[in-house]
Amino acid sequence: MKRYEKQQLYIHNSLTKSKELFTPIHEGAIGLYVCGPTVYSNVHMGNCRTFLSFDLVYRYLTHLGYKVRYVRNITDAGHLENDGESGEDPILKKARIEQLEPMEVVQKYTVDFHTIMAKFNALPPSIEPTATGHIFEQIRIVEKIMAEGYAYEKNGSVYFDVMKFNEDNAYGKLSGRQLEDMVTNTRELAAQSEKKNPQDFALWKKAEPQHIMRWPSPWSDGFPGWHLECTAMSTKYLGDQFDIHGGGMDLKFPHHECEIAQAEASTKKSPVNYWMHTNMLTLNGKKMAKSTGNNILPSELFTGDNDILSKAFSPAVAKFFMYQAHYGSILDFSNDALLASEKGFNRLMDAFRSIESLDTSEESSMNIAQWKQSCYDAMNDDFNSPILIAQLFEGATFINSVKHGSGSITVEDLKLLKQTMSDFIFDVLGLVDVASENNGSGEKLEGAIDLLIQLRNDARANKDFATSDKIRDSLLEVGIQLKDGKDGTTYSLN
Known part of the structure; x- marks a missing residue:
């Protein structure tokens, strides 16, 4: 039995303005289309939030056992x-500024988009068509x-x-x-004189003489x-009727309205x-805009090369931060919010790494099967990632209670706990443990920290408290906190 046969997924449908039980057109198979970037500049964080939101949708539908055809286009022409x-x-404008061919601009920023999405550990779509590759269909x-x-x-133009x-x-x-209101409030637009109505x-569009990107058609x-x-691209790959179409709310009108x-x-x-x-x-409470300087690129976030944030934040932490708000709500990026999210992320990963070391007993002090279903219930409620994360923190709290002897878990429940945490942290949310993300070498990091802990223990045994404190404080400065307990010294990434 597929997981989706045991779960009921509800989606807020922008068309009906209500939350509806999701029923795919074809049982077990889903068509998903998301409007991709117009590739004339580096992808910005607002774009990233949209694409990461639908990465979550894609991942969860796949986790439920659906066969998902995910189509996300590249707009490389025609978006005036x-x-x-x-x-x-804007592509031609950037080509003129950078003295490049238009398709050089397209290639440059398509590569940037893919690079950033890969750093966020977003899955590539099933099909990524380009507008210029589908002129005939249009x-x-x-x-x-x-x-x-x-x-x-x-x-020569068609309206x-x-x-x-x-x-x-x-x-x-x-x-x-x-439409009556639109007619009343219409502002004057270029080429309006060609239209019957504004x-x-x-x-x-007929190309002006200076317009480089042009193709022959029956009209011009x-x-x-x-x-x-x-x-053209959605219907070619998903059919005249398909299940889900996504995008940023700024595309609802006129883009998606016109698509319909x-x-x-x-x-x-x-x-x-x-x-x-x-x-x-x-x-920081204001709309992101390059013109005002209230803007930050993903690369600036990852490297810390900006005047807005106090430090660099990993892609995993930034992604975790974005998932702590529902995709349909406004989310404010700020230094304090990212710092708090980073602590939460590290606490969750620290708890997950502790699962293997838990001792088991004859009974569990938490109903793991019920907790597991609560994780599904969160995602079944319109992909409610903040509620899912709250449930994962419940799991982390329980792990720590077992670790410190105030809770208990059976062998079977331990297996279920680990599998569920892994499924939702890594498969559904698509997070990456920062310890393994650093140069792809979590084991080396762990080994280095273990060596420093041993050197600190030796210093303490020799009453060299200056060296002992220096090791502890230096690690803390780079976000690694040592914890001394009755069973020795452990660490967590803060």
């Missing part, structure tokens, strides 16, 4: 400024939408007719916006609209059953 409708292509969808009467061509679509469908149902959005040499790309409209116009089907949106990441 102003919600993809006007302005300059042209075909435009032709279908035009054939259905929901798009029109003007001066989606929102008013016409709204006569037969409901434009705005994901974001909750009323709310219409581009499916295909040009490039696809940003919204169209995700419709395009899909319904071309297939007459609602494309996605469950829409999921992550919330924003702030820094």
Whole structure:
């Protein structure tokens, strides 16, 4: 029996604005699409939070035994400024600034994105398509939408007719916006004169003479609209209808709203059953923005090369910190919060490393099977990682009680405890023990610390307390705390 057959997973669906029991279209198999990065700059922490949130979703669904096809695209063309409708292509802009070919920019920042995701120990998607690799599919969808009467061509560009679509469908149902209100509050946009209505959005844009990235189409040499790309790539690999579509809440309108409209116009089907949106990441209580300097890149976080935080933080600690808030809530990045999270992370890892040394008895003072289910209950409640972490800390507290003689555990429960802690810490949350992360050599670190403990013990035996204290204090300065007990000296990473 697969784990998912024994668990009931509920997901907050942005489309219905309610938490719903998750039922996949095909039993045992799930289609998951997440909007990936537009690769014109280094990936920022807000992006990372979104991708790590869906790494958690992917990991948990896989842990439950589902066969998951996870598609996350790379946007390497067509995403203009102003919600993809006007302005300059940021990839072309960066190419001009850095004096590179546009695809050199794409490659440079795609590599950066992959590198950062690997440091966070995020699993790669099943398929990672690019917009430029699916021009043919996008042209075909435009032709279908035009054939259905929901798009029109003007001066070589093709626009989606929102008013016409709204006569037969409901434009705005994901974001909750009323078309009448949009019409009233519309601001002037570039190329508006080509549109029947300001709310219409581009499916295909005719390229200006200076626009380098262009492809032939029945209407002009040009490039696809940003919204169209995700419709083409998601439906190609997951079908006209699939289970979950995710992204940051900033994409809900207009990007995801337009995706729904395009899909319904071309297939007459609602494309996605469950829409999921992550919330924003702030820094010291303010929105992250490069323009104000209130911004930090993952690489600056890992190295400590910044003016915002007091020290460097490992990718595992940063990831653990982000999972201490639900993906749907605003999360504020701050030095104090990261320091507190680092202590909690080390406490959890320290407890896990202690499991092997626990003594067993004839009965357990904690119901391990019930505790295990509480971990599943947390994740079954819309992937509630902070509640899961709270349950893992319950497990850590119990481990420490057994370790210090105030609790007890049987042999079988010990096996179950270790397996459950391992499953949720490493497989579901995707965390990495910092001790093993440091140069990939946890055993060497442990050996070095053991040697220093022995040297300190020798110093104490020789009444050389100055050396003994120096070893203890020096280790503490780098986050390694020695603990003297009746059974000798142990350590923890703080």
